[in-house]
Amino acid sequence: MERFQYHNPTKLLFGKGQLESLRTEIPRYGDRVLLLYGGGSIKANGLYEEVTALLADMQVTVVELSGVEPNPRLTTVQTGIDLVHEHQIDLILAVGGGSVIDCAKGIAAGAKYDGNPWDIVTRQVPVTDALPIGTVLTLAATGSEMNGGAVITNWEAQDKRSFGSPLTYPKFSVLDPTYTLSVPANQTVYGIVDIMSHVFEQYFHASENALLQERFGESILRTMMETAPRLVQNLNDFDARETMLLNGTFALNGTLSMGVKTDWATHMIEHAVSAVYDIPHGGGLAILFPEWLRYVGKTRPERIIQLGERVFGIDVNGKSDEVLVEETVQALQEFWTSIGAPSRLSDYEIDATHLELMAERAMVAEQIGQYVPLRQQDVSAILKNAL
Amino acid sequence: MERFQYHNPTKLLFGKGQLESLRTEIPRYGDRVLLLYGGGSIKANGLYEEVTALLADMQVTVVELSGVEPNPRLTTVQTGIDLVHEHQIDLILAVGGGSVIDCAKGIAAGAKYDGNPWDIVTRQVPVTDALPIGTVLTLAATGSEMNGGAVITNWEAQDKRSFGSPLTYPKFSVLDPTYTLSVPANQTVYGIVDIMSHVFEQYFHASENALLQERFGESILRTMMETAPRLVQNLNDFDARETMLLNGTFALNGTLSMGVKTDWATHMIEHAVSAVYDIPHGGGLAILFPEWLRYVGKTRPERIIQLGERVFGIDVNGKSDEVLVEETVQALQEFWTSIGAPSRLSDYEIDATHLELMAERAMVAEQIGQYVPLRQQDVSAILKNAL
Structure with a gap:
């Protein structure tokens, strides 16, 4: 292992009825709340009513900011910062999925900085202070409910950047599977991927x-893999939603990255693809990850083979590395296809036209990734194989 | 799952050279430190020199309390409390294994309570405040470095009790495998168990x-199971020590108990045995756990079979539950024997003389355990099978 620090101060409030915990958690931080949410889903499933009734009963002053985009925008972050200042907000309560929580992190850090919040998002200026954040999660996917990271899009600059800080971990996150029951099939599949x-x-x-x-x-x-097939068969399966919610949180709360240099090349490539074509992030990943595995498997097959044996139950005896990598990749691709995820860029009608542009955009540095560092020609090859 | 809260605020500082982090961590809490440690092991392996030199260089005021017992005693907790008050201590720095850290928790909570600290240990009085604690861990075993629990012995009352609080989690814990390299073979085996x-x-x-x-x-x-055989062959295997250290912490930092009613009957039985015979805790567990599994396997075999299949690689096809439970128990017993752990109470020259006394002592309630609740006659049977 590499030397590391692990510190995750977020309090998880998990299970049915945990919304009531807001009564004890919010007053720790004050009584002026910015209620942040996205589109209409929390109005459709009744969560908006529940939260606002509870806040009213608590006699908390509430300022609302709705309409946070699926890829939260810098302009929305700025609107939030202005509201924080205008209304002397004590706590941001993000009710929604990863986008709403990410937006809350931008507002929380930006409100304590005098300049343009884009300076923070682009890491030109470090986060030195932030407003407290609480969350009520409605979608198992990004893990933002228990980490300090956020992705913000600058629409004018056509740029999407991520930042993170120990100061932007949510203080508390309410994870009640009930509020994820109404997530539609496609979003559920993207979340799994x-x-x-x-x-x-x-x-x-x-x-x-x-x-x-x-x-x-x-x-x-x-x-x-045990849970997903059950869930896509029955989106109202409470136990499966519960399992997925906990898995989503632990997949990106720092536990897996303790002491290791993580890769993230495929996310960089996917961000480039969805910047050019505006496809869903989870859909892009389902297409790209198998091709990334095939490509890096040529130089470094060992952990892919370990994945194949331990996760996909592939019998490794008497087979070449090449065969084992291919069997593993096919097993993953078959699994994702079986739950309804796409497998080729052509599923989104993406062809080779902008392939080089996407490869170029993915290169946030001379090389990307750690398991096998990739140059632009490697990324082009992966994209080509994914057409 | 049951509804749960998960909140673990301890900062892990993991890896070679992390002792240097004390320079940034200690000043967050003040400049008057109670340095708490046990016997001579940290003097023998050079850690005492390193810590005191670093604290001197930091110009921190240090008060020392050494001689914390392997089962830390209430009298030592009281001595620590008196020192805290006398010297207006800001932070307790526990350098050692679980016993030293547990003692620090007793002092930390007791120093903020006017009465007898035994009231806190016996949970008659809740912890409402506690001094901050930092730790430098020297033994992978108890997990006390990343949880709020502690076991304290009242020698006069011949009673050993545990308490826990969100306020007694260490603020930070330094986990450098280097300091565990000198742990002797028997302690290493007990830690594994x-x-x-x-x-x-x-x-x-x-x-x-x-x-x-x-x-x-x-x-x-x-x-x-992958790491232990390597480690007992070569106690200086740094990678194996590193792995064991991280495993010990995550085995009892709240991750495994999220949303479940945990058992702990075997620990209660072992505490009763070692209260009567003063045997090592790890040795007692190695003897008792297989017999507990055999016993509860008669009424509830399913998770034992799951353990056998997933952890011990037992082929479950075409075998009865009874056979599968027995194969699993034997696999565990063989593994523990192979690394040098005891397997029978007679290995410690314990016979049936005080069997009923031990069974009685184990019964901290009418029934103990959750997976299969046990009455006193069940505990007697388990002890008898372990002779």
């Missing part, structure tokens, strides 16, 4: 002696 | 739908 991809990005690390972290990653993958 | 037993106590829970928690437990068990 996203969670499994978060595991892969950390499982394919470039460090030594991370036995426990790898096995923890395999645990999440196995649990997701 | 203790860590695996902590997993069992939570793996054998009485709740539904805890797929991820069970797989996380299996991850720790598999990792320990």
Whole structure:
């Protein structure tokens, strides 16, 4: 392992009825709340009513900011910051999925900084202070409810960037599976792919002696594979929603990345694809991860074979590395296809037209990734194989 | 799952050279430190020199309390409390294993309470405040470095009790495998058994739908089984020490017990045995756990079979539950014997003389345990089978 610090101060409030915990948690931080949410889903499923009734009963002053975008925008972050200042907000309560929580992190850090919040998002200025954040999660996917990271889009600059800080971990997160029951089929599938991809990005690390972290990653993958088929068959399966919610949180709360240099190349490539074509993140990952595995498997097959044996139950005896990598990739692709995820860029009618542009955009540095560092020609090849 | 809160605020500072982090961590809490440690081991391995030199260089005021017992005593806790008051201590720095850290928790909570600290240990009085604690861990075993629990012995009352509080989690814990290299063979084996037993106590829970928690437990068990044989062959194996250290922490930091009713009957039985015969805790667990499994396997075999299949690689096809439980128990017993752990009470020259006394002492309630609740006659039977 590499030397590391692990510190995750977020309090999880997990299970049916945990919304009531807001009564004890919110007053720790004050009585002026910015209620942040996205589109209409929390109005459709009744959560909006529940939250606002509870806040009213608590006699908390509430300022609302709705309409946070699926890829939260800098302009929305700025609107939130202005509201915080205008109304002397004590706490941001993000009710929604990863986008709403990410937006809350941008507002929380930006409100304590005098300049343009984009300076923080682009890491030109470090986060030195932030407003407290609480969350009520409605979608198992990004893990943002228990980490300090956020992705913010600058629409004018056509740029999407991520930042993170120990100061932007939510103070508390309410995880009641009830509020995820109404997530539609396609979003559910994207969430499954996203969670499994978060595991892969950390499982394919470039460090030594991370036995426990790898096995923890395999645990999440196995649990997701047991649960996902049941869930896509019956979106109202409470137990499956509950399992997925806990898995999503632990897939990206720092447990898997303790002491290892994580990869994340596939996320960079996917961000480039969805910046050019505006496809769903989870859909992009389902297409790209198998091709990434095939490509890096040529130079570094060992952990892919371990994945195949331990997670997909592939018998490794008497087979070449090449065969084992291919069997593993096919098993993953078949699994994702079986739950309704896409497998080719052509499923989104993406052809080779902008392939080089996407490859170029993915290159946030000379090389990306750690398990096998990739240059632009490698990324082009992966994209080509994914057409 | 049951409804749960998960909140673990301890900052882990893991890896070689992390002692230097004391320079940034200690000043957050003040400049008057109670340095708490046990016997001579940290003097023998040079850690005492390193810590005191660093504290001197930091110009921190240090008050020392040494001689914390392997089962830390209430009298030592009281001595520590008196020192805290006399010297207006800001932070307790516990350098040692679980006993030293547990003692620090007793002092930390007791120093903020006007009455007898035994009131806190026996849970007659809740912890409402506590001094901050930092730790430098020297033994992978109890997990006390990342949880709020402590076991304190009242020698006069011949009573050993445990308490826990969100306020007694260490603020930070330095985990440098270097300081565990000098742990002798027997202590290393007891640590391995203790860590695996902590997993069992939570793996054998009485709740539904805890797929991820069970797989996380299996991850720790598999990792320990891969690592332990290497380690007992070569106590200086740094990578194996590193792995064991991280496993010990995660075996009892709240991750495995999220949303489940955990068992802990075997620990209660072992505490009764070692209260009467003063045998090592890890040795007692190695003897008792297999017999507990055999006994509860008669009424509830399912999770034992799951353990056998997933952790010990037992082929479950075409075998009766009875056979599968027995194969699993034997596999565990053989593994523990292979690394040098005892397997019978007679290994400690314990016979049936005080069997009923031990069974009686184990009964802290009408029934103990959750996976299969046990009455006194059940405990007697388990002890008899372990002779």
